[in-house]
Amino acid sequence: MPGQVVCLALCAALWGWQAAAGSLPPPCDSHIYCTGELLRQVQQARLFQDDKHFVDMPLKSNPDVVLKQFWELVNATPGGVLSKPQLARFVEAHFLPPGQELESWTPPDWTDRYSSNWKSIPLLKKISDEKLQSWARALNAKWKQLGRRMNPDIKVAPWRYSAIYVPNPLVVPGGRFREYYYWDSFWVVAGLLLSNMAATAQGLIQNFLHLVSNRFGHVPNGGRVYYERRSQPPLLTLMMESYLSHTNNTEFLRENIHLLEAEYCFWQVQRVVNISSGGKQYSLNHYNVQVGEPRPESYMKDVELAMGLDEEARQGLWAELKSAAESGWDFSSRWFLPGPPPLQATLQDTRVSAIVPVDLNAILCKVEQLLATFYRVLGNSERAGRFQAAWKQRVAALTAVLWNDDAGVWLDYNLLRQRHNRAFYPSNLSPLWAECGADPPRVERALRYLEESSALSYANGLPTSLARTGQQWDLPNAWAPLQHMVIAGLAKSPSPHAQELAFSLAQRWLQMNLAVYEKHQGMFEKYDVEGDGRPGSGGEYPVQEGFGWTNGVVLQLLDLYGERLAAASSSPSPSPGRGATVS
DSSP states (O other), X not given: OHHHHHHHHHHHHHHOXXXXXXXXXXXXXXTTTTSSHHXXXXXXXXXSSSHHHHHTXXXXXXXHHHHHHHHHHHHTSGGGOOOHXXXXXXXXXXXXXXXXXXXXXXXXXXXXXXXXXXXXXXXXXXXXXXXXXXXXXXXXXXXXXXXEEEOTHHHHOGGGOSBOOOSSOEEOOBTTBOSOBTTHHHHHHHHHHHTTOHHHHHHHHXXXXXXXXXXXXXXOSBSBGGGTTOOOSOOHHHXXXXXXXXXXXXXXXXXXXXXXXXXXXXXXXXXXXXXXXXXXXXEEEOOOXXXXXXXXXXXXXXXXXXXXXXXHHXXXXXXXXXXXXXXXXXXXXXXXXSXXXXXXXXXXXXXXXXXXXXXXXXXXXXXXXXXXHHXXXXXXXXXXXXXXXXXXXXXXXXXXXXXXXXXXXXXXEETTXXXXXXXXXXXXXXXXXXXXXXXXHHHHHHHHHHHHSSGGGOTTSOOSOSOOOSOXXXXXXXXXXXXXXXXXXXXXXXXXXXXXXXXXXXXXXXXXXXXXXXXXXXXXXXXXXXXXXXXXXXXXXOOOXXXXXXXXXHHHHHHHHTTTOOSSOXXXXXXXXXXXXXX
């Protein structure tokens, strides 16, 4: 198979073939931030409302010194369990408050919205509505609010921090997410480029390339050591495409394409699965973080969820929860077995590694197509041919394994049940966005699938699923990146109806985002598709304000439709199905 040839020829030397054996490894090597008795006692004492608070706190001294003093205190305490006041005093003596390792930073290429330079930004010229223009200027100011620079001491004494060092300043999502995150940054980079901040965008991409090159061979979930053994949707190559489309800096591509290839190899070796369909073997990818122990940033939630399970089942569940975090969809009925409600499945039934996701494979399909294109641009026809072959194999695999002809759309495949998950998720349409096997007949079928679902009946955007579970990646929440994937995918279609539906979805999403912004003076990580528009809810923590990818998606939609978009409709908008009038 061409895809396997690429993997064997280009990736085996980097990674080798690792077979899982014995017990699951811990999240990282730190016995303070990832595993160990100090972490367990502090988190079980519930010193802080959010478990993430403790594992983001820098140490005042060397970790060996801190652990030595902790064990001296434990050994001097009857039963070996410190009281909550003892732990509070110990933490105060040995740790600094979280966030001090990152300083506020104004990107040097950021343009004040009141300066004459801002008026020359092409995006602003595309927006005809004055209120939307003003909003775009306010969103530009968010980049300054979300800019961070690392304390140089992180490079000198990394053992004192849970933060992972990167060489350039960064843009954080916002709220409790005070470090960089991988897939968030794809939409952040796009927003920065539309704000004429190419240097800042390049710095973010260089940070991720640094992590692939010098540390991990992949991009971690986020910028903390407790995230280092899980990744997120592999969008680094797509970030490079966005950057090149604005700068045409092919020298930057030439210097770093081997690192884009190295990240691809991580997924092809560490996250690959072979599936038989129609008498043929196909290679696709899944999320599969084989790492034990509770997530340090959500320690007690994981401990409580696993109560009543034996040790093997606990470790297996914790690995699946990390796999869900790697997917970015943490958490959703999409990952539950035996299936989404109304079946009696809960978060304890999370089985991410058993699912072959449509969106992950659509992204990797786009990565293969881009690597082929990049190598052609750089004059390496041999490498270009290999990735073109891998792309063709991926298209065939998506069609054979994930396309469901009865439903008329691509569906996640359950490895345990050997069948598709028929539930609605916006990710089912991601091959349109990735342009992977989306020929005109399939585009029409997928468009009909969307229109025949109830997903278009919600006033404020596409829901993440149609299952109401209390998890944040389910109804009634809607997320900016999923809106963008569907809208951009429909907009690429040659079908005029698909293009009009894309515009209608963009209009309703932006009008809701703006209404919530005017009410709260904030941008949020997720929104509620029901009611008159409000921030989302559910999941493990309160809704966060900031917010990097939401800002980036708004700017992209304003760039795509700015001449047509209006800040408010003069009349209620109908469901944008066939025959709907688009305002």
